[in-house]
Amino acid sequence: MTAEDLRLQQADTGEADWRLFGPYLSERQWGTVREDYSQGGTAWDHLPHDHARSRAYRWGEDGIAGISDSDQNVCFSVSMWNGQDPILKERLFGLTNDQGNHGEDVKEYYFYQDSTPTHSYMKMLYKYPQSAFPYGKLLEENAHRKATDPASLEYELMDTGVFDEDRYFDVTVEYAKRGVDDILVRITVHNHGPDDCPVWLMPTVWFRNTWSWKQTVIRPKLKADGAEAVYLEHPDMPDMRLSCPGADSLLFCENETNTNRLYGQDGPLYPKDGINNHVIRGDASVNPDRTGTKASAMYHRVVPAGKSVTITLRLAQAKDGAGLGQAPEKLFADRISEADAFYQDRIPAEASEDQRRIARQAHAGMLWSKQFFHYVVSDWLDGDHMPPPPGRDQGRNKEWRHFYAADIISMPDKWEYPWFASWDLSFHTVVLARTDLSFAKEQVLLLSREWYMRPDGQVPAYEWAFDDVNPPVQVWAGLKIVEYERRKTGKVDRDFLRRLLDHGLLYFTWWVNRKDAEGNNLYQGGFLGLDNISVFDRSSGYLPGGGRLYQSDGTTWVAFFALQMMQAAKILAESEPVNHEMAAKFFQHFALIADALDHIGVASAKSANLWDEEDGLYYDVLRVGETFIPLKARSLVSLIPMIAVSSLNLVELESEENASFARRIEWFKEQQSDLFARMTEGDGAEQANLLLSFLSRAELAKMLKPMLDPDEMLSDFGVRSMSKRHLNDPFRVEVDGHVFEASYQPAESHSGMFGGNSNWRGPIWMPINYLLIDALRSYHAHYGETFKVECPTGSGQMMTLSGVADELSRRLVSIFERDKQGRRPVFGGTEKMQSDPAWKDNVLFYEYFHGDIGAGIGASHQTGWTGLVGVLIEELAVGGSGAGESAREEPAAQKVNSPRASRAKASL
Secondary structure: OOHHHHHHHHHHHOOOOOOOEEOOOEOOOOOOOOOOOOOOOOHHHHOOHHHHOOOOOOOOOEOOOOEEEOOOOEEEEEEEEOOOOOOOEOOOOEEOOOOOOOOOEEOOEEEEEEEOOOOOEEEEEEEEEOOOOOHHHHHHHHHHOOOOOOOOOOOOHHHHOOOHHHOEEEEEEEEEEEEOOEEEEEEEEEEOOOOOEEEEEEEEEEEOOOOOOOOOOOOOEEEEOOOOEEEEEOOOOOOEEEEOOOOOEEEEEOOOOOHHHHHOOOOOOOOOOHHHHHHHHOOOOOOOOOEEOEEEEEEEEEEOOOOEEEEEEEEEEHHHOOOOOOOHHHHHHHHHHHHHHHHHHHOOOOOOHHHHHHHHHHHHHHHHOEEEEEEEHHHHHHOOOOOOOOOHHHOOOOOOOOOEEEEEEEOOEOOOEOOOOHHHHHHHHHHHOOOOHHHHHHHHHHOOOOOOOOOOOOOOOOOOOOOOOOOOOHHHHHHHHHHHHHHHHOOOOHHHHHHHHHHHHHHHHHHHHHHOOOOOOOOOOOOOOOHHHOOOOOOOOOOHHHOEEEOHHHHHHHHHHHHHHHHHHHHHHOOOOOHHHHHHHHHHHHHHHHHHHHOEOOOOOOOEOOEEOOOOEEOEEEEEOOEEEEEOOOEHHHHHHHHOEEEEEHHHHOOHHHHHHHHHHHHHHHHOHHHHHHHEEEOOOOOOEEEEEOOOHHHHHHHHHHHOOOOOOEEOOEEEOEOHHHOOOOEEEEEOOEEEEEOOOOOOOOOOHHHHOOOOOOOEOHHHHHHHHHHHHHHHHHHHHHOEEEOOOOOOOEEEHHHHHHHHHHHHHHOOOOOOOOOOHHHOOOHHHHHOOOOOOOOOEOOEEOOOOOOEEOOOEOHHHHOHHHHHHHHHHOOOOOOOHHHOOOOOOOOOOOOHHHHHHOOO
């Protein structure tokens, strides 16, 4: 057991709360729904970046490379000034949804380089220009560029020239815990430029403002403790001290709004931006008594060209004494060594050195992306000391008054997406399980807890619209965690699995009752997180001609959900046989949905299928009156039905303890023999395994042909979200006198749908790729070596489905790896990132990737989506071991061809 594993064990048992402090500070609190008190719900405009330094936040705090306690009472981050900027660099800058070319976009370069799950050691790198930060230039130039113009590229910070001649600082921030609340902070500034250059470092400590909103809250207090320390007094925390050896001065103000600057009204003498105004303009805006609720230690240093300066601080309980304590450098060395040992145990030795570096940074990004998320919807709707605008009670999230969040949550990205997203979070947990099983389990259950889930069973999507519908992947993610833990320890956490199944029952019931509008087991679903993949806005209530949209992916997600519930119940039934009833119930759910996919319009004289036999793909179908219009856009919507796959070990079901489940399946087979045949497939004379899938063997082979075709779905870097054939042959449909179109767009979206800030019309999205890979491994477990397909299509190279899964995994991993020329596809044409030693090994984990060249696009720090690359590296290194186990039983020894026509032969 490594030292970090021991700390995790102590945290889990309650012996020592090693997770008490962590990187729980947001990187953008401004522009969020929580802080929006506008009448029109215009969050970006109500609290813009320009106001952030002056306005006290209501629901959370933000900063650079920051930490806080788990209730975000005490906050710490690093502020700095290069002597040129018009404001202190206290928080990361970026463009809003309206200002950016592709929507909100952080315009900074920073890298999460390392972290252990208890945050006993953390490291982050921020690259700070030495010339004035080009705030205005970034705003003005991007205003001229539009994503709807294919030739218009996003104007990035690198394009402004501020990094020319290497005139920038590397600001590296490291944390090392001596105890749960005894933390050393080491800040190293390296001057890459040709000249000596000054920098003002201002490590800052403050209290989240809780007192301005409720008069009964006791105000905490910071005060100077001599010349080199800040003393912290908070009613909900033990007294603490920030020791700042060598500080030039200590500056104090209040974490309260500068009402004079923002509204022309009298306010606090030393407001939130007081330290900024004092340093930049020399204002008398810091408290000469050296007390307040926000304080910075000032370090003015000149950094020689090519050299570094380092300062070290300590945040600890006051009773532990002043100063840095014993052997601070040894503590950092020990924590780094322990982090190395922890990841040596987590990342397979079979991976290449470059892959291990990528995986470790992916895990670091996941762990740095934890955030304290606070949002009480009833207070937000009704107001407290800050009254709500007129009509707030009829606006966003008005039906979620029960919602009460004050938790540490894994965020997709703490700048571009500093709020949870329900299906994103599920993918996060698959990665987090590798480093912190307990945290991963709690996260996958969190949104189903009573203070999140609505009483009717709906899980909130994200703060912009809790009512939106995301794919139900929580139970799948929970089973992946169970699979990983069983593989590593040989044990199953049945208490966790029971909670997973119970919560899943509530959510499944909501799906069945709310999304099956006609009671025919076909699910509309909505946009399902796929944003503009459709020619229509699937999340709106309007469809052309007053039509109804039957979604192959919406229906698949419910079938997928049913299979995962069946498997969860089956695992529990190993020790609690009563759960066989529940497993059989979800087996039947899947069967009915499989049947529905073959017949749209059961009650109608006319009908159509979602499956297109000629194309070998599924399509959405629009019903206008009694007319059914297949929407033959070849996209991930066509492939997603592949993921609804599982299997049953029939020999196992013959045992006495499984007899209840076996009888129910036998009864269903006798009563619904045709339906049973359509959705099951046996594996030969012995019938040891029964495959549950929408697809027969022949249909699966047919679907894989376009999926693995380089001229269609297969890129060198994974499966595209839309077929490349639509580059020159866009899909078009005319409905009610209007023409709707979807074309292949490998990079940024040209569609204004969803604000133009998302793109599912060509780029590569890692989570869906991962689900396809997981499904392929499940199919391989059933069919084995007898099922081979051409991969890539047209190559003449035949692969098993496991081989195809490995090939897709390698393509996804290659996005981040150095190629033979030493270049990483993820960096595209950004030469500095490709070749500069100070940049090229610091990997960014983007939201999605160019469908042809693999370059990173969208949010640049979204390990919440792409941290999965760490899991892919692990699976490749160990030969795909364990992948897909949550959806299958033990592999059969020999498989035979069994097309749909022969499915009736499947027998118990």
